[in-house]
Amino acid sequence: MSIADAVARETGTTADLQLRIQALESALAEERQRADALNRIAAAIAAGGDLHGVVQAVVDGGVELTGAEFGAFFYNLVDEQGESYTLYTLAGAPRSAFANFPMPRNTAVFHPTFVGEAVVRSEDITQDPRYGKNPPYHGMPKGHLPVRSYLAASVVSNAGEVLGGLFFGHSATGMFGQRLEALMDGLAAQAAVAFENVRLAAAARRDATAEFATRERLQFALNAGRLGSWELDVETRAYEASDLCKANYGRAPHETFTYEDLLAAIHPEDRERMRAAIEAAIRTGAEYDIEYRVLHPSGDVRWVHARGRAAQTADEGGVRRMAGVSLDVTERKRAEERQRLLLNELNHRVKNTLATVQSIASQTLRSTIDGHAFRDAFESRLLALSQTHNLLTDRSWEAASLRDILMLELKPHAGGDRFRLDSDRDVRLTPKAAVALGMAIHELATNAVKYGSLSASGGRVSVRSRVTASSVGRALVLEWIESGGPPVEKPKRRGFGGRLLEQGLAGELSGQVLLDYRPEGLFCRIELPMHALEPTE
Amino acid sequence: MTDTAKLDGLRVLVVEDEMMVSMLIEDMLGDLGCTVVGPASRLDEAIQLAKEAELDCAVLDVNLGGQPIFPLADLLR
Numbered sequence: 311m312s313i314a315d316a317v318a319r320e321t322g323t324t325a326d327l328q329l330r331i332q333a334l335e336s337a338l339a340e341e342r343q344r345a346d347a348l349n350r351i352a353a354a355i356a357a358g359g360d361l362h363g364v365v366q367a368v369v370d371g372g373v374e375l376t377g378a379e380f381g382a383f384f385y386n387l388v389d390e391q392g393e394s395y396t397l398y399t400l401a402g403a404p405r406s407a408f409a410n411f412p413m414p415r416n417t418a419v420f421h422p423t424f425v426g427e428a429v430v431r432s433e434d435i436t437q438d439p440r441y442g443k444n445p446p447y448h449g450m451p452k453g454h455l456p457v458r459s460y461l462a463a464s465v466v467s468n469a470g471e472v473l474g475g476l477f478f479g480h481s482a483t484g485m486f487g488q489r490l491e492a493l494m495d496g497l498a499a500q501a502a503v504a505f506e507n508v509r510l511a512a513a514a515r516r517d518a519t520a521e522f523a524t525r526e527r528l529q530f531a532l533n534a535g536r537l538g539s540w541e542l543d544v545e546t547r548a549y550e551a552s553d554l555c556k557a558n559y560g561r562a563p564h565e566t567f568t569y570e571d572l573l574a575a576i577h578p579e580d581r582e583r584m585r586a587a588i589e590a591a592i593r594t595g596a597e598y599d600i601e602y603r604v605l606h607p608s609g610d611v612r613w614v615h616a617r618g619r620a621a622q623t624a625d626e627g628g629v630r631r632m633a634g635v636s637l638d639v640t641e642r643k644r645a646e647e648r649q650r651l652l653l654n655e656l657n658h659r660v661k662n663t664l665a666t667v668q669s670i671a672s673q674t675l676r677s678t679i680d681g682h683a684f685r686d687a688f689e690s691r692l693l694a695l696s697q698t699h700n701l702l703t704d705r706s707w708e709a710a711s712l713r714d715i716l717m718l719e720l721k722p723h724a725g726g727d728r729f730r731l732d733s734d735r736d737v738r739l740t741p742k743a744a745v746a747l748g749m750a751i752h753e754l755a756t757n758a759v760k761y762g763s764l765s766a767s768g769g770r771v772s773v774r775s776r777v778t779a780s781s782v783g784r785a786l787v788l789e790w791i792e793s794g795g796p797p798v799e800k801p802k803r804r805g806f807g808g809r810l811l812e813q814g815l816a817g818e819l820s821g822q823v824l825l826d827y828r829p830e831g832l833f834c835r836i837e838l839p840m841h842a843l844e845p846t847e
Numbered sequence: 848m849t850d851t852a853k854l855d856g857l858r859v860l861v862v863e864d865e866m867m868v869s870m871l872i873e874d875m876l877g878d879l880g881c882t883v884v885g886p887a888s889r890l891d892e893a894i895q896l897a898k899e900a901e902l903d904c905a906v907l908d909v910n911l912g913g914q915p916i917f918p919l920a921d922l923l924r
Contacts, residue, residue, distance in 0.1 A: 666868070817887075
């Protein structure tokens with residue numbers, strides 16, 4: 311049975327039927343148009359994009375749906391002047407139509423929309439009891455769009471916040487029927503969804519940007535400090551290491567580096583200590599802070615300082631996840647080691663020097679007849695020792711020159727032509743050799759000045775220095791030849807100088823020393839292997 | 848001094864590579880009435896002395912120019 315038949319049966323007349331069919335068809339077309347408009351709005355909202363485009367689609371659709379001449383969306387703004395609406399988008403009128411007016415305020419007409427109450431619909435707003443109640447305009451300002459028919463709805467977020475209002479107007483009265491109220495509710499709800507979507511997307515973008523910035527900063531700080539970062543899942547022992555962390559263990563960024571790899575990379579002598587430390591940190595939640603040696607795949611041994619702490623607590627208590635940093639501290643460790651060695655060396659040298667001074671004092675005391683003689687001899691020996699130290703200090707205690715030592719001892723006693731040095735080459739001496747030779751030459755010089763050739767006006771000292779091949783490799787042969795002094799006799803008792811030369815120097819530097827008390831002048835031949843004299847480079 | 852009496856006549860090996868220290872020890876031991884064997888300043892020299900000479904005790908420098916004295920100490924034990 312067709313619609314026409316059904317209608318005919320009910321009403322009886324065909325003409326009447328035609329009229330009704332026309333009415334139905336026009337209603338249907340109107341519904342279709344409305345459905346199309348709603349679809350377009352829904353599609354615009356679903357497409358997302360910028361807030362302005364979406365709101366414009368809502369206002370345009372609203373104008374179409376209501377048959378309004380103009381439509382607008384104002385968003386709610388709370389400032390120091392109280393609540394006011396700010397024009398956001400407009401349809402059916404140029405934006406300039408609002409340019410000269412202040413934005414709508416919370417007046418009696420606008421109040422329900424401001425506070426999110428029901429839809430306001432008026433056949434003629436100028437006749438509404440709420441109209442014209444507020445200064446300064448008491449109604450629409452002069453030049454306002456000619457609004458008579460009026461329709462307004464609040465756009466309210468899920469949380470109940472009034473985001474703004476949708477407003478539609480027409481210059482004729484009675485243009486908006488009651489059925490539009492429900493439609494307005496729907497439209498306002500859709501606008502609210504659109505707003506929320508766009509806001510959420512923007513907030514998500516902001517969060518993502520902020521998180522990215524935070525990560526960037528963290529990464530920058532880690533890189534700048536050459537800090538690797540790591541995480542350990544306590545239960546599964548899943549280990550995650552950053553590129554820099556892997557680098558601390560000699561691994562490339564693309565290489566896998568598991569907890570087992572980490573343990574294997576730690577020096578066997580440090581591994582148990584590290585394992586105990588991390589297990590203790592896991593058990594007690596205490597800070598994990600340890601330095602250990604690691605073996606790089608290249609064979610290098612480096613020092614790593616690792617720190618960490620519980621990053622997540624397990625449900626049953628205890629540590630679920632650990633996170634921390636690692637830093638290559640090899641340079642610092644080497645510096646500490648150097649410092650330790652230097653301190654030990656310094657300690658050794660100071661003790662050694664004190665023992666030497668003690669020995670000089672004791673032996674000087676044995677070989678001098680009174681306090682006065684002791685003081686002279688002791689002071690002069692200490693001075694000689696101190697001068698050798700100065701020469702060594704000038705060269706960072708690495709070496710001193712044989713020529714410098716000879717000149718230092720002889721120059722003050724034998725100026726001009728009384729001292730001759732005949733040397734084929736200078737010899738660099740280790741600190742030990744320099745101190746020993748310095749003292750030996752001091753004894754020879756002192757003896758020459760007191761009893762030998764330099765005690766007489768015409769006496770001389772000639773020193774001949776040669777580096778020669780010998781049965782035990784190259785050797786320094788130093789000959790001390792005195793002449794022009796008083797006749798020499800071999801002393802009845804060997805003194806400090808003789809003992810130091812023949813026994814001390816020869817013993818300490820693995821060489822041979824000959825003291826020949828020739829009547830025409832003392833002759834001393836010192837032969838020392840070069841390996842005992844020269845520093846190893 | 849009672850301690851001196853105990854040390855009197857002992858044959859003591861002295862191994863020391865610093866000449867001044869070596870001379871000091873030698874003098875001190877001499878004052879105590881000991882007979883000094885050496886002093887030696889090198890390990891090979893000291894080992895030779897230890898094998899040849901009759902010794903009652905020894906005064907050893909632990910580090911002999913970078914060489915540890917322990918091989919000699921083991922020999923003396």
